[in-house]
Amino acid sequence: MSDAAAPMPKPRPLPTPVSQPFWDALRDERVVLQRCDACDRWVYYPRARCPGCLSDQLTWTTVGGLGTVYTFTVAEQPTAPPFADEVPQLLAVVELTEGVRVSTTLVDVDRDALAVGLPVEPVFDHGDDGLTLLRFRPRA
């Protein structure tokens, strides 16, 4: 559009009081998920209440962060201008062992090796702003 002159900064997560423990754990290179004490459901993304039974009894639990590629796409054109430097973007949805799905990108992988079902492990991408994004790479 017309605002090409002033490049927009890359959007970064802005934690909320409820989600803060998730981002704190990523900074420490741990993946934590909420588990619902009432219905035993794993919850992602972090919420104040369980999506389903709406219990507010959710307990942060450290998990291994392993998963598989549920689906992916290679974006040959930036999905938005701030991501132009990442093209081709290896966008993916990863299903963690616990069954929840996560929006992410894949790193350290040849695009020809991408496949639905590929086993992956977490990569903790620490930013200068103190925030860590959860990316994934093929398991060794």
Place this chain on the structure above:
Amino acid sequence: MGWSGDACIVGIAERPSERKFHGTPTLTIEQWAGLAADALTDAGIDPEAVDGLVCAGDVAEASLFLPATIAEYCGWPVSFAERVDLGGASAVGMAWRAAAAIELGICEVVVCATVGRPRPPSPATRGPNPRAVFGASSMEWGSPQAEFDVPYGNVAQNCGYAMYAQRYHALYGWDERGRAKIASDQRVSACANPAAAFYGQPITVDDVLASRVIATPLHLLEIVMPCSGGAAFVVTTQDRARDCAHRAVGVAGFGERLTHKTPTYAAEMPRTPVRDASVRAFGMSGLAPADVDMVQLYDCYTITALLTIEDSGFCGEGEGLAFVDSHDLSYRGDFPCNTHGGQLGMGQTGMSGGMSHVLEGVRQIQGRAGERQLRRHDTAYVSGTGGVMSEQGALVLVGG
């Protein structure tokens, strides 16, 4: 269900799709009023009789109190007013809400409109519009999408639909020609629709597959082109419909289903919410998928139409590519699908793109489709899709 299906669509208005709008830009509320006037004229109903309105979120002059703003502007005291926030499923949602209000006896004449032409630039200076950069993705603090999806580049529509297509093919096989054939068959119909942006520009399956890849596996020609436009329709009672200019088109059945905003959190990709919506719509109407004369399916991408064919019950899960391969989807064919060219052939006229499917169903049933008029044209199945397979609606329309 207690649904009589008596409420009817009786008049329509549609602006031609234009890649570059050639007229004078007007305020969107002015566009809304103009479309309403034209649809009422088409129906043969006096604007003074309007007592209901349904808008979508695309009128830019107000972010809140939109129905009241329109009622005031058009000079209509209304007994029923709705703002439908279902993206590409809005038009289908508008149709059944209007029909339901009429069945309940709340009102008798309801105008539904969506705008899609450019506005003049505001004299007030403004910062960059985040919608221009991030599409329909929310960038508000506290939005799950802004916090957990957008920072990874999972933004707007292309990548989400591409991930649906990727998983579809991983599960059901890699015949990309089936997807491409949807675009080329629909282009045959666009070439019989002078209002389509791609009128006079046929394409082959090979053209589609040779166009550049935007997000694997989707090619440029599998993705709608943004255009200007505008659309409206009028819904009224069966009694009033008798005095209208054209054949009444009854809303015989409808369904709606919403499951997620970002497809990362879809229950079971590539299955889609229209499964539930279509079962309800067909059930209410007493018709089965095999009974309808045509389908007008929301087609922001080829994969959208493909999944809608499967999940609406026209073929089994995973059989869509073979189904498309063995049928002619054009207006001349044995499975007329998007006889106006679809949005792939018309161009996507903002929120009015979704309304184009409803209008084409009405136009065909009324026998007003010109060169592309179907010989059998009494019943239509129409779908709408918002977000990334997030929210879907279905209509069964039946001529009176």
